Amino acid sequence: MIRQRLINLWSVILSLIAGLLIWVVAVETTGLPAFILPSPQQVWSRLIEVAIDGSLWRHIWVTAYEIVLGLALGAGLAVLLGYVVAKSRMMERFLSPYLVASQAIPIVALAPLLVLWFGPGMISKVLICSLVVFFPVLVNTVVGVRAVPEELRDLMRTLHASRTQNILFLELPAALPILLGGFRIGATLAVIGAVVGEFVGSDKGLGFLVNIARGQYDTALVFVAIGTLIAMALSLYGLVILIEKRLLGWQTSSGERQ
Amino acid sequence: MIRQRLINLWSVILSLIAGLLIWVVAVETTGLPAFILPSPQQVWSRLIEVAIDGSLWRHIWVTAYEIVLGLALGAGLAVLLGYVVAKSRMMERFLSPYLVASQAIPIVALAPLLVLWFGPGMISKVLICSLVVFFPVLVNTVVGVRAVPEELRDLMRTLHASRTQNILFLELPAALPILLGGFRIGATLAVIGAVVGEFVGSDKGLGFLVNIARGQYDTALVFVAIGTLIAMALSLYGLVILIEKRLLGWQTSSGERQ
């Protein structure tokens, strides 16, 4: 197990080094000016600056807060509605057009309206974020719940399981692999959602930082902000993977777990 | 079967009528001015205008073209890479950070760069579109391929199936329900992707139309354009559902199909 973890860590580090190398080579060979493609060193020192003066943390905090709330709201609603849709063809037929439509409205067109309606504060960002997260989680909830083996449903029926028990003991664990796939997608989309919201109108958060840095042609800072966003998405994603590892251990037989 | 289809059609129509009613009621009760919430009649007559003068079709054509290309490119690459990642933990560890990162970079921040690198033409929009489609399809490919029953893999091994046969005869059909779930998400996201691309810089397409109509405070036209986008997303989504119905008939026993 410990050896496995070490290998894991190494391959991630290797992958990061590879990425850094490509970056350095790109800077050297293309000879693009720093305001188009800054070098790793420039970005690094900019990062240290904003980390020390504390402004980076403030923005991270705001964006993280929006993401967490948006994710909770969007994924929560999606799982609920997805469950309803999965269980009733009737509901599916009635709701689908609206659910799909809610996704097809370009968020970039909708975002300003949300800012307009809900003010430029936290709420509009959380809403945008949850709107973006919603659909993938919904679809995977539907697919997951539909994939629950009919025979196990029969089993639960003979045991006179209540609706809640059915969900807790059967549908949730059975749909979990696919559901968590939805969360993986949702986790990264949540970050995008928060940023879109901040782009459209806000005075804090990492999306705002990207915007303002662009406005000042401070490309190194743009890279810092985007890098931070990527790090946040990666951690969220890593969290989902961790949960998967925890909950889906039963998928691999002990023979393979060797 | 025919009766079933009629019911299907009816529930969709019902759902549309319900939506229209809500709209009318909203217009009447809120008394919002037309530049914020136009009435169905206003939007309808605007639709007729742009349909007749042909400009709508031109924009639809451009956006549809971007969507189809972007979807094909993004989903195609995602299925390929997803397959590789699903089969090799090594590859997964090495590629995951980049794949997630590619998603975490706020597309809204990346879009201008793509326009910068690939010019303001079709290519940058197609790329944005495929970038947006990519991840959900990738994740669901991975989840789908991992869900292929080990016993069926054993069967294929005893039959000395080639790699291609393994994919065609086992992995593709077994992963299909989950894969198509990814396509469902991808289909609607593709529309968003194209629009984002057009927002950032373009002189045609429905996203551009939204932008220009907004710039002229022609809210009815904004509604026409967004409505068209929704219709496009719905048709794409419907197409995926149709494919699902075709290919996943085996999921329902004939007893339930009654």
Added chain:
Amino acid sequence: MSQHPNNPVLTIANLRVCFPAKGADTLNVIGGLSFQVYPHEFLSILGPSGCGKTTLLRVIAGLLSPGAGNVAFTSLPDSSKPAVGLVFQQANLMPWRTVYSNISLPLEIAGYPPGSYSKRIRELIHLVGLDGFGDSYPRDLSGGMLQRVAIARALIHDPALMLLDEPFGSLDALTRERMGVELLNIWQVSRKTVIMVTHSISEAVFLSDRVIVLSPRPALINLDLRINLPRPRDENTRYQPQFGRLAKTLRKAIVEEQVT
């Protein structure tokens, strides 16, 4: 035909089940079946593969609504369906639960506090010969072991009616006999009503009060045989002449129907 002092616990009257087949055809699986099951009775069902035995159990368990006819739990005050313990033909375990918690599932659903049943489960695990596998997941078990887990799961709660669909199908002869004896012990103590589908004639005779032989599709009763062997039965029962006679009668009924 069998007679019984009590009122029947379950009455099946003129039961018909059919499934849609290709085109406009339907597949008549059960065609007008009527019989009664009495309290504490151990009833076995024999019949050729695909004749509708599983379908019959599913109808009784309330998992399938019949096309026509009636399934009534007559002895219950309210005519609600009782809790049934169903052992499926395939073990049908939850892959994400260990052996232990697969067995505990019925109790969890019945709402027993988690601490209250661990001893009973350990006993059952021992009974079905799975000591040391309590924490294993189903995919690490052999076919027969899976089936034994399923049996333990059906025994753990005390359902009034047990429906067993070839519960010992993938067990070796000896384990099979041992499980049969265990089942008999449990039944003799708790006097549940049991309906068991099996393919083994000797098993049917050894365990049952009564055996029904079904005809090929559409299933109809070919023979309804009372097994008047004294209880409690043990290994010696198998060597009584009456045992052989009953087995022969059953075999004849089965062969006849398949030939005609």
Added chain:
Amino acid sequence: MSQHPNNPVLTIANLRVCFPAKGADTLNVIGGLSFQVYPHEFLSILGPSGCGKTTLLRVIAGLLSPGAGNVAFTSLPDSSKPAVGLVFQQANLMPWRTVYSNISLPLEIAGYPPGSYSKRIRELIHLVGLDGFGDSYPRDLSGGMLQRVAIARALIHDPALMLLDEPFGSLDALTRERMGVELLNIWQVSRKTVIMVTHSISEAVFLSDRVIVLSPRPALINLDLRINLPRPRDENTRYQPQFGRLAKTLRKAIVEEQVT
């Protein structure tokens, strides 16, 4: 011990398999097993549930690499693994394929043109008694019917080596016997090498050239018995005194091992 004029087709030497168990423990499933299989031999394996029979077949089929020891296909010119026909303990059909195309799968993989085998498949469907179900999907079939599809799938291509893991487990006595006879007919014509796991002693005696009885985990050979009944065999074979004697010997070996 058995002797044979030819060279063995398969040599298993000192085979050991163990699975990791909870903690640092390992579960010794097969502990130093050695035997040889000869060309055209029909070998049956008996043993208690969970002793490692399926594991053994999986090792032979190349689905599992052994912890220690050797599995060598000695008679093949190149020592590559031959195509094997494996009937799994669970039917293991593809739920998205109909009965017909589940059976045709091995041929499709072998690259035969689609038109070339439809007659042969129809024949096999008839042979296993599934006429009219060619276009059904697995989920609309009964347990025994699924198993019969799996048998048909293993028979359709002509593998040099057939590995059968309780192929008749969920069939009723009569269908079981009929399938056994069919298998024997096919085997007598094509003279494949067959290794079959079964729980039925009489089936083992009726079909085999040789029967191996395995001990409980870790699996070791308890008895390796040559079945010297003349071939071709038919229903009368079952009533020869030699048949009874062999069955008794096997039963004794099984009971002994389980008691000790």
Added chain:
Amino acid sequence: LLEPDMTINTPSHMEEVRLPVGYIPNVQFSPIYVAMEKGYFEEENINLILDYSFETDAVTLLGADEIKFAIASGEQILLARAQEIPVVYVMAWYQKYPVAVASKAGNGLLEPDHLRGRSIGLPVLSGASYIGLRTILQAGGISEQDVSLEVIGFNQVEMLATDQVDAVVIYVANEPVVLQSQGYPTDLIRVDDYLTLVSNGLITNEKTLKEDPEMVKSMVRALLHGIRDTIANPDEAYQISLRYVETLAQSDENVQKRVLMRSIELWQGPTLGFSDPNAWENMSSILKSMDLLKGDVDLSKAFTNDFLP
């Protein structure tokens, strides 16, 4: 249990005003920061909340009377009024139209007709930059077909620096300064040199104008005060802006100060905040020629100078 003492009795009753400025925090807004910092809004009993959301939304919001003020560019007022959105322009923010076509110095693109056959990048096909470009093209007697227009998003600096286009449409106060600082001096063709157009200004809606003209006056006063102070003392304004514009302190002070100086040039005029009726006429006709405006808009209702002090 109402306590009489607790009634609204605060001495200075502050009115909360949300002001969307249509762009991200920037040194170009330093007059507002100055006015906020020095308490000019408070003197008028205004509690100002800056809002950095998009321009068109602000106009719509204003039309629906969800907010009372916004800063928007001149053409937006005409476009909005054409759709019966009752907004009114009450004070010019910039006196000169801030758009220009920039090209790398030495390429000889100095006059509108030099653009013939060249590729020109512009961020979007709408708004001030598009109108500015069309004005310049018209001045040179060139049609849109004579140049190759490239819609490039807000990438003008990058596109010009890497020679992907010959010229870009930019804000005079911003991009040329940045380009210069990166070693790319530019030649500009300024819209304002060819035609007077209305540029950004403070807008309100008809309802506010009618019901609360005092507040409009207050807003105008405070803003003009800020502009005046900024023009008078750019260094101080810059220092104040540092507190409002994040990361400004870390960016190149020379560049940002020059941006401020260029902005000051745009604010300056004979009368601060005055909008020229001619500019409105010009704007109206250019919009019509671009087919953006179909009918006539009553210009007298679109703007007023009556609220200037």
